[in-house]
Amino acid sequence: MFTGIVQATCEVVSVQQQAGLKRFEIALKPELLTGLQTGASVATNGVCLTVTKISNDKVFFDVMEESLGLTNLDKVQRGDLVNIERSLTFGSEIGGHILSGHIHxxxxxxxxxxxxxxxxxxxxxxxxxxxxxxxxxxxxxxxxxxxxxxxxxxxxxxxxxxxxxxxxxxxxxxxxxxxxxxxxxxxxxxxxxxxxxxxxxxxx
Structure with missing residues (x-):
């Protein structure tokens, strides 16, 4: 779950086309990396994505064809900035409104x-x-x-x-x-x- 309060815009370092998906490599800012683990959920332009790999400050996400077709991530290119929000944790202040990260x-x-x-x-x-x-x-x-x-x-x-x-x-x-x-x-x-x-x- 998310709150819709974007924490940062982060640069897309690379976009790799693979069978049935695209792999996004995004440079997250230091404050967003604290406690982040593989398997965590991160909203990227509002899309709930799962962290598949972390390498220093670079975080990788695999985006399936269905999500690419429904969202604007299919148009995102290397060098673009995307909105990033870490998932909501218990006790966090909700400044926006509750979001699922599932784009309509x-x-x-x-x-x-x-x-x-x-x-x-x-x-x-x-x-x-x-x-x-x-x-x-x-x-x-x-x-x-x-x-x-x-x-x-x-x-x-x-x-x-x-x-x-x-x-x-x-x-x-x-x-x-x-x-x-x-x-x-x-x-x-x-x-x-x-x-x-x-x-x-x-x-x-």
Whole structure:
């Protein structure tokens, strides 16, 4: 489990294509290596990945074809920065919201407004996921827990503060890029339950 509070952006040192998967080598910062062991879970651009090898400050992850097809990790190249969060430990402060690291879909960047007063980014979301996104509700974008600032015809808009831009790779994304989306699990359960109840009433 994760909180959506990105701890650092870390450089992808290499991406190796292998049979049925890609192997990512990522240089983790010293504070993220403390206590890290093979088999641990690490959120990488919001995707829950398992550590397969640790060599000094380099950490290796194997990403299967299914995950590559569902997320933007398939587009990540050597030299790119990815958002990193270690898994939640008992007693940790939860500053964002609970995440599983299982990506539901990707959203395309359709507009960016970067001025001295604000940084707004609009994301287009597939219709099947729009019912789970609410004004002032939570959504995880590339593993970063964010508050929806505005609903739009194509999806939703985020109003980001400088600290979020500093700590994450969101500002590196341009129009046409895709970002990993994990919707809030509690919101999904509530919406699905209400829809089932309404459907039964209509049938009755």
């Amino acid at each position: 879909t990707q959203a395309e960047v359709v507009s960016v407004s970067d001025t001295a007063e604000h940084y707004d980014i609009e994301l287009a979301l597939d219709a099947k996921w729009k019912n789970y996104v609410f004004y002032k509700g939570f959504v995880a974008v590339n593993g970063c827990s964010l508050t929806v600032g505005q609903l739009t015809e194509r999806g939703f808009k985020l109003h980001l503060i400088p600290e979020t831009l500093r700590l994450t790779n969101i500002k590196a994304h341009q129009v046409g890029d895709k970002m990993n989306i994990e919707i809030d699990s509690q919101t999904q359960v509530i919406v699905d339950t209400v829809e089932r109840i309404l459907a039964k009433k209509q049938q009755g």
